[in-house]
Amino acid sequence: MNAWASEQRSRTGERAFRSLCLFAVLVPLALLGALLFDVALDGLGRIDLDFLRNYPSRKAERAGLLPSLVGTVYLISLTALLAVPLGAGAAVYLEEYGGRTRLSKLVEVNIANLAGVPSVIYGLLGLGIFVRTCGMGRSLLAGACTLALLILPIIIIASREALRNVPKDLRDACYGLGATKWQTTRQVVLPLALPGILTGSILAVSRAIGETAPLIVVGASTYITFLPDGPMSPFSALPIQIFNWVSRPNEAFLENASAGIIVLLVTMLSINAAALVLRARLQARIG
Amino acid sequence: MSSSKPETNIERASASKDMDARVRRASIKGSSRSIGESVIEKCLAASGAASILVTLGIIYTLSAETIAFFAEVSFAEFLLDTEWTPLFSTKHFGIWPLVSGTLITSVAAIAFALPFGLLSAIYLCEYATPKARLFLKPALEVLAGVPTIVYGFFALIVVTPWLQAFVPDLAGFNALAPGLVIGIMITPMIASLSEDALYAVPNTLREASYGLGADKVTTILRVVVPAARSGITASVLLAISRAVGETMIVAIAAGQRPTMTIDPRESVQTMTAFIVQVSMGDTPAGTLEYRTIFAVGSALFLLTFCINLLSQRIARSKYEGVA
Numbered sequence: 001m002n003a004w005a006s007e008q009r010s011r012t013g014e015r016a017f018r019s020l021c022l023f024a025v026l027v028p029l030a031l032l033g034a035l036l037f038d039v040a041l042d043g044l045g046r047i048d049l050d051f052l053r054n055y056p057s058r059k060a061e062r063a064g065l066l067p068s069l070v071g072t073v074y075l076i077s078l079t080a081l082l083a084v085p086l087g088a089g090a091a092v093y094l095e096e097y098g099g100r101t102r103l104s105k106l107v108e109v110n111i112a113n114l115a116g117v118p119s120v121i122y123g124l125l126g127l128g129i130f131v132r133t134c135g136m137g138r139s140l141l142a143g144a145c146t147l148a149l150l151i152l153p154i155i156i157i158a159s160r161e162a163l164r165n166v167p168k169d170l171r172d173a174c175y176g177l178g179a180t181k182w183q184t185t186r187q188v189v190l191p192l193a194l195p196g197i198l199t200g201s202i203l204a205v206s207r208a209i210g211e212t213a214p215l216i217v218v219g220a221s222t223y224i225t226f227l228p229d230g231p232m233s234p235f236s237a238l239p240i241q242i243f244n245w246v247s248r249p250n251e252a253f254l255e256n257a258s259a260g261i262i263v264l265l266v267t268m269l270s271i272n273a274a275a276l277v278l279r280a281r282l283q284a285r286i287g
Numbered sequence: 288m289s290s291s292k293p294e295t296n297i298e299r300a301s302a303s304k305d306m307d308a309r310v311r312r313a314s315i316k317g318s319s320r321s322i323g324e325s326v327i328e329k330c331l332a333a334s335g336a337a338s339i340l341v342t343l344g345i346i347y348t349l350s351a352e353t354i355a356f357f358a359e360v361s362f363a364e365f366l367l368d369t370e371w372t373p374l375f376s377t378k379h380f381g382i383w384p385l386v387s388g389t390l391i392t393s394v395a396a397i398a399f400a401l402p403f404g405l406l407s408a409i410y411l412c413e414y415a416t417p418k419a420r421l422f423l424k425p426a427l428e429v430l431a432g433v434p435t436i437v438y439g440f441f442a443l444i445v446v447t448p449w450l451q452a453f454v455p456d457l458a459g460f461n462a463l464a465p466g467l468v469i470g471i472m473i474t475p476m477i478a479s480l481s482e483d484a485l486y487a488v489p490n491t492l493r494e495a496s497y498g499l500g501a502d503k504v505t506t507i508l509r510v511v512v513p514a515a516r517s518g519i520t521a522s523v524l525l526a527i528s529r530a531v532g533e534t535m536i537v538a539i540a541a542g543q544r545p546t547m548t549i550d551p552r553e554s555v556q557t558m559t560a561f562i563v564q565v566s567m568g569d570t571p572a573g574t575l576e577y578r579t580i581f582a583v584g585s586a587l588f589l590l591t592f593c594i595n596l597l598s599q600r601i602a603r604s605k606y607e608g609v610a
Contacts, residue, residue, distance in 0.1 A: 010502050017504045018414055024406030025423055028474045032430055035441045042444075089334030097328055098335065107335050110342055116525065116595035117588065118532025120559050121345060123566070124584045128348030132572055149341050156338065182327045210434025213534035213559070217566045217580075239436045239535075246440050246539055254444060261437050268434070 039265075043258025051259060055225050056241070060252030065260055067224045068241035071140070072209060072267070074228055075237055078144035079151070079208055084201045086148070087155030091197070094156070095163040096185050115153040122150045123217025131218060138219030141231040146218050147211060151204040158200020162193040195282035202275035206268045212239035238264045349588055352581030359575055365582070371545040371556075373579045374565070380579070382586060384545035388462065388555035389587075392537055395466025395551055396473060396530040401523060403470075404477025405512075408519075411478065412485040413507055427475040435472070439539030442468040447540060456552055460542025463551040468540070469533050473526040480525065484518020485511055517601050524598035528591045534559035558587045 054064025090107070098104030126146030136142040166189050174184040215237055222244040224236045238260060245257035357365070360380045368381025407427065411420055447464040451457045457464075488511050496506040512519070542554030543564050556564070562580045570576045 010504075014502060014504055017507075018410075021406045021410035021414060024403045025410050025427070025478075028403060028407070028430055028471055029423075029426055031471050032433070035433075035437070035445070038441070038445050039437070086334045086337055089331050090338060093328075093331035093335035097331055103332065103335065107338055110339050112599065113592070113595060114338060114341060116528055116591060117345065118529075118534065118559065118591055120532065120534045120562050121349075121584055121588050124562070124581060125341070125345045125348050127566075128352065128581070129344050149344075152338060152341065180321075180324055182324050207432070210436065212434070212436045213538070213563060216563055219566070222567075239434060242436050242440070243535070243539070246436075246443065257440055261440060264434065265437070268432075 036265075039258050039261050041258075042255055043260075043262045046255045046259035047262060051256075052263070056223055056244075060250060060256055063245075063253075063256055065238065065241050065263065067227055068236040068238050068260075069263065070227050071220075071224075071235040072238045074140055075144055075147065075235065076205055076209055078140065078231065079147040080201065080205045082144060083148035083151050083155055083204070087152050087201065087204075088159050088197050090152075090156045091159030091163055092185060092190070095160050096181070096189065111153045111156055115157070119150055119211055120213040120217060122146055123214035125149065126214060126218040137232065138221070138234055139232045140228050140235040143215055143218050143220060143235060143237070144231075146214050147208045150211065150214060151208050154204040154207065155201050158204065159193070159197045162196025162200065163189065165196060166192045195279045198282070199275045199279045202271060202278070206271040206275070209268050209271070210239055210264065212243055215240055216243070238267070345588070349581055349585045352578050353585045356575070356578035356582040359578070360582075369547050371561075373576060378575075382558075382583070384547045385556060385558045385561055385583060386586075387547055387549065388537075388541070388545060389531055389557040389559070391462045391549060391551055391555060392466040392469060392533075392541060392557055393527060393530040395463055396469035396533075397523070397527055399467050399470025400474045400477050400526055400530075404474045404522075404526070405481055405519065407474065407478040408481035408485055409507060409512070412482045413503070413511070424479070427478055430471060431473075431475040433472070435533065435535040436539075438468050438472055439465070439536040442536055442540035454552060458542070458552060458554050460540065460544075460554040461552050462541055462555045465536045465540040466551060468536050469530050472533070472536070473529050476526045476529060477519075477522050480522030481515070481519045484515035484522065487518065488514045517604050521598045521602035524594055524601065528594040528598070531594070532559060532587065532591050534563060538563040558583050562587075 051064050052069065053066055054062060055066055056068075057063040094104050094107060098107075123146060126142055126149075130136045130142040130145045131138060134142075136145070170188050170192070171184055174188045179187070220240045221234050221236050222240055224234060228235045242257050242260040242264065245253045245260060248254075364380050365382055368379050369383050370379035370381050371384040372379045411423060415423060442465045443460075446468055447457070447459065447461065450461075450464055450467075454463065492510055492514055493506055496510045501509070537557045538560040541557060541560060543556050543560065544554045545556040545561070546553055548555065561583055565576060565580045570580075
């Protein structure tokens with residue numbers, strides 16, 4: 001009788017704990033849902049062609065985000081152009097060439113540490129090195145260089161993972177045919193690792209789209225009435241424009257901020273979706 | 288293809304070692320082809336070394352401006368003064384109000400993220416069906432991918448008014464709301480890394496515990512979690528470092544008043560938010576204001592670096608057994 005009671009109690013406790021754990025998973029997800037719902041509720045009504053086509057304005061209802069949208073597209077393209085070759089190159093060195101040399105060990109420890117540096121510190125790096133020392137000024141190029149360094153560790157880590165998944169047999173077979181190391185890497189390893197490298201890179205780049213703090217420190221403009229015309233041009237970016245609208249006390253600008261957030265999230269989502277499609281395509285081609 | 292006998296694997300390994308040596312010898316003898324090869328290897332090594340240049344760049348930039356800062360402001364004032372007013376006419380350079388602001392938002396964040404993250408990890412590892420895991424894990428990861436500017440908006444526009452209904456005297460800008468929102472952001476980090484740690488606990492430990500008559504809750508709380516504690520601690524430390532370095536959420540929702548307080552209902556300024564505040568204005572290079580953000584940046588860098596280092600140290604001490 002007593003054993004039965006304690007069995008019962010323990011089963012209730014068991015169930016209670018399990019529910020508590022499930023609750024802990026669901027609460028953050030519910031909050032995410034609430035966040036997206038609130039943004040959609042406030043912002044969807046504000047999005048129209050004029051919002052995407054207009055320049056910033058002192059009047060909330062006439063303000064648009066064209067310069068920051070174009071700025072983000074330029075900025076991210078430049079960032080990818082700088083970071084992806086550098087990151088993939090570093091990964092190839094570490095996986096295919098480095099072995100256990102002192103340099104590769106040092107690089108490895110270093111990447112782990114860089115991944116933990118707050119993004120605002122990268123902004124200070126960009127301000128000190130690119131904006132001042134290199135004399136790029138508060139330009140698109142300075143912003144892109146800063147973001148490229150920020151996502152470099154993520155690209156290296158993802159690319160190494162992709163390279164590691166290429167079976168060693170294939171490399172040996174290629175050497176057996178008399179190929180050199182670089183021939184093997186370029187014609188056998190890289191094509192097979194490409195889907196993984198590209199997916200990881202695109203995800204890293206999409207991450208960079210939402211970065212705000214480093215761009216503020218590097219000196220992105222919040223109020224800009226022209227489109228960037230080259231890498232040395234001053235620029236704005238979507239998150240900067242959103243920050244500007246959020247910081248205004250006027251209710252109407254908050255609506256703009258919500259609409260801007262929707263544009264930002266949709267941009268990120270479509271890039272992520274593109275990454276998935278690209279990976280599927282490339283894998284199908286290889287398989 | 289890969290299902291070969293172990294001895295052939297060993298043979299293959301030694302064969303490929305020979306091969307490597309032969310390839311190397313061939314490339315030493317070879318002519319233009321080997322020059323091309325070595326140029327490419329140099330280029331790849333250079334891109335590998337680029338990440339080291341980034342670290343050196345960070346250290347150089349921060350320390351150069353920080354040294355210039357301390358030429359004008361004494362180190363004692365930086366550490367002993369309790370006021371931070373570098374942008375006022377009577378300037379004080381005591382870092383503590385910024386440190387306390389950072390501390391208080393981070394504590395709020397961890398107070399949310401630790402229980403939710405750890406319990407989520409337990410659910411994912413010990414209870415969830417494979418199907419549920421397949422959906423829940425990526426869903427949680429989305430939380431970590433939302434841009435912080437969006438979280439900042441959420442903290443200011445949704446969470447603060449909502450908290451004001453429960454918490455008396457909660458200011459419009461306060462430390463509590465952004466702290467909790469940072470907590471939401473870092474929960475998946477704790478969940479995912481702690482789940483890895485729980486997953487790594489050998490099943491023999493669980494079976495031994497069941498064999499002694501313990502039920503599942505007891506096994507999880509007394510055996511599995513303690514066995515995974517180094518991994519869990521490492522994940523929490525990493526999450527703390529993320530919370531300390533988080534910028535936009537606090538810049539938007541915590542206000543811009545550096546106050547020496549431990550009351551989360553008040554408006555505070557964190558180290559990161561100060562850097563943003565100064566950067567928003569037009570501060571010419573070489574001025575003391577310009578240098579303050581690098582001095583604050585150095586303090587922030589050192590703080591997060593130490594936490595990350597500690598986390599790596601603890602994670603490496605992997606499996607300690609059950610105490």
